[in-house]
Amino acid sequence: MYIPKKYGQSKVDSCPFCNKQATTTNKEGFPVCIAHKDALFDDMKCVCGKPLESRTGKYGKFFLCEDCGPISVKKVLEFNPIKKLEPKSSSAYEDHRPSEKPKEFIVRSDDPRFFS
Ligand SMILES: [Zn+2]
């Protein structure tokens, strides 16, 4: 049995949740982008209603239904709700205090009225 080595891969995996370039893998081993690192493919169901098992094959991850056979991750996501994890945003914690600008009257020494 010939097992292809992993070097020289030209295929770039895309995140199944957002189609961005997958730069990491989640806990289940799916290639995902960094924003979906904690997203999981649990409770995925087949079109026939049976629970799907995730498997790793020659071409990467896929799902297996005991009735329908192997189904691609992309296909599974077409009929399964995706548990989206929103990337953490720091802008929600922005400070909304009104800017405190003291309304002072400053007499500048170069004001001609001051010296006249
Ligand atoms: Zn993503």
Ligand SMILES: [Zn+2]
């Ligand atoms: Zn099925």
